[in-house]
Amino acid sequence: MAGETTRGHQTKWQTPCQQCPLRSLPTFRDFSAKELDFVAQFKRGELSVERGATVLVEGMHSAHLFTLLSGWAFRYKLLTDGRRQIMNYVLPGDLVGLQGSLMGEMDHSVEALTPVTLCVFERAQLGRLFERHASLAYDLTWIAAQEESILDEHLLSIGRRTALERTAYLLSFIHQRARATGAAGGRRVIPITQQHIADTLGLSLVHTNKTLRKLADRKLMRWQDRGCEILDADGLLALSGWEGLKREPRPFI
Amino acid sequence: MAGETTRGHQTKWQTPCQQCPLRSLPTFRDFSAKELDFVAQFKRGELSVERGATVLVEGMHSAHLFTLLSGWAFRYKLLTDGRRQIMNYVLPGDLVGLQGSLMGEMDHSVEALTPVTLCVFERAQLGRLFERHASLAYDLTWIAAQEESILDEHLLSIGRRTALERTAYLLSFIHQRARATGAAGGRRVIPITQQHIADTLGLSLVHTNKTLRKLADRKLMRWQDRGCEILDADGLLALSGWEGLKREPRPFI
DNA sequence: CGGATTATTGAGGTGTGTCAAGGTACGTGG
DNA sequence: CCACGTACCTTGACACACCTCAATAATCCG
Structure with a gap:
């Protein structure tokens, strides 16, 4: 083995x-x-x-x-x-x-x-x-409920936020999660393609690209090195209308 | 009390x-x-x-x-x-x-x-x-995971299905769930307004109305008595491209 | 009977999708 | 180290799915 x-x-x-x-x-x-x-x-x-x-x-x-x-x-x-x-x-x-x-x-x-x-x-x-x-069983249930909660927020995004808000939300979300776990092994950049963003947000690739450009023009992020670098986390969060992640320690297994 | x-x-x-x-x-x-x-x-x-x-x-x-x-x-x-x-x-x-x-x-x-x-x-x-x-703890986790699974499918709908597919999916979904629990206390009709459907599917009320009309024209459902009556569950399911709910008994508490 | 909610329909606008072409960066093999 | 292929990003033109506004009709309810 x-x-x-x-x-x-x-x-x-x-x-x-x-x-x-x-x-x-x-x-x-x-x-x-x-x-x-x-x-x-x-x-x-x-x-x-x-x-x-x-x-x-x-x-x-x-x-x-x-x-x-x-x-x-x-x-x-x-x-x-x-x-x-x-x-x-x-x-x-x-x-x-x-x-x-x-x-x-x-x-x-x-x-x-x-x-x-x-x-x-x-x-x-x-x-x-x-x-x-x-206690571990409780944690498992907690983890499942937490995922449910995240999916609720994603659903709200895709269903009711505009393309710009959605994109700002997704970048904020990933950024907060990445920061909590030590940012993807050192890279400052989120390792996804624009196609991933499009497929997460229910948008076309072309429109995603144009939306990201708007965010880049506002100096909120930039595309670099095959990924996305967050320049202004607070600005993105404000634009998205999202509350952000809880800060409390969470269980894992 | x-x-x-x-x-x-x-x-x-x-x-x-x-x-x-x-x-x-x-x-x-x-x-x-x-x-x-x-x-x-x-x-x-x-x-x-x-x-x-x-x-x-x-x-x-x-x-x-x-x-x-x-x-x-x-x-x-x-x-x-x-x-x-x-x-x-x-x-x-x-x-x-x-x-x-x-x-x-x-x-x-x-x-x-x-x-x-x-x-x-x-x-x-x-x-x-x-x-x-x-065993009940296991059931709780199962229930949370099941909800997660449903939200995944909703996300797929809102993100990637057309308005017509989405609507067919939602009606199929609700219909299958209702049938399993004895159809809402006897009424054959799903007790929701078109605004609810719109807010579930991420559509506007007007477009939802027009989409429902298309489904009604195809004799798949009809709007009646402040709710929605399913006329052709199989037709809706086929149109939605959804696999349907599992049939196995599920836990509850 | 009148008010409130819900459904319906038309007209016109726009956000987003599709198509198409080209540019850039990266990895691989020679 | 260069050359080529591949994956990814960018941009413009045009189309359409869906949205908003607006007005009316149906239905329910007190």
Whole structure:
């Protein structure tokens, strides 16, 4: 299993949970010793995939769930004719595949935006988690409710905000999330293409480009180095009419 | 407490969980005796509100969560200038207020579409649920993940489906949900206005009206008696390009 | 019966989509 | 190190899906 290469994925042991680099971030809450022990044995290994690789496919029946350890990814759905909707972005500390683990079948796909490392957990042990670790079970529910809350806000954006507001919202949102987890491994730039933004906001690529230009003209952001750099986070937030993310530490697994 | 009237709300005892009318529906899974006992004492009472009443308000800090026992409601968010986005509809058996219970503050509001009765649960007892009833905790997480899955599909609709597809999708979705829970207390008609549809789909009222006319011209539905009657569920489903709801029994609390 | 809400319809405007062409940057292989 | 291919970004012209405004009709409700 260690170091094995399977269909382009590389699996190998690396980070023991006790030294998980995410735990020390102020965004995440602490584990008790008991919780940490359980999570450590819950973790089955790590999975590394390259940029552009698909981690989970809609319709798939996966025996695992994951926490993203490093890199960026995104969740999306497709219509039969190829139209794509990106639902959300996956950053370090985010859980991947919970919906599929609970309901049997994935209802969306996940693709890596950068090289990505994921902690692999075994779905079959979820039952034990609920039986013996109520606090972690609570956290799982919290995480699911939090994702629901984010999707509510996205829905509000796509449904009722203008293209300019929407774009400002999305950039604010991603920027706040990235800042909390240490900004994508050092780069100051959000590693997405304009097509990703378009597919997140329900806009065409061309119109997205022209909308981004307006934001750039206002010195709120600029496009650079295959990604987006935020120049004026407050200005974007004000333009979007969004309240911003809560600052409290959040659970993760 | 019993029979008391508070700010237009009426609270009174009625249905003991042991005789809950929802449990016998094939959509819902069974409780074990132990689960049923817990839920029965978890339930604090019932809340009845009239059509148009607001059950929960965005920003509110509620000490309760609810399961909708009868009637219809909807979840929505507002922008400061009044633009409204409806996120989802709440039907019998649906949990209301979980997000607020977990995260402290409601991030959306809930309003009754018809006269509504809700079972009232005490937020403070959620901890005991997680500690002592792993199966119910699992169900809560399942419910949250299910809602997430629904929001994903809505996002896909608003973001990438045309007005006609979107409308067909929404009507199919509501129709399938209504059918599973016994069609809104007997009425064959979905008790919403065209403004609700518009605010769910991110369309204007006028365009919604014209889109509904196209569906009516194709004999897929008709507007009647302050609501929408589905004439050809399969036709709507095909037009929407949606896969439909899972048929398996689902948990509720 | 009158007021309020909801549905309907037409006219005209615009935000956003589509099509098309070209530019720029990057990665790869020679 | 250059040359080429590919992915991505940019811009303009034009079309249309959808929006706003406005007025009227239907329906419900007290």
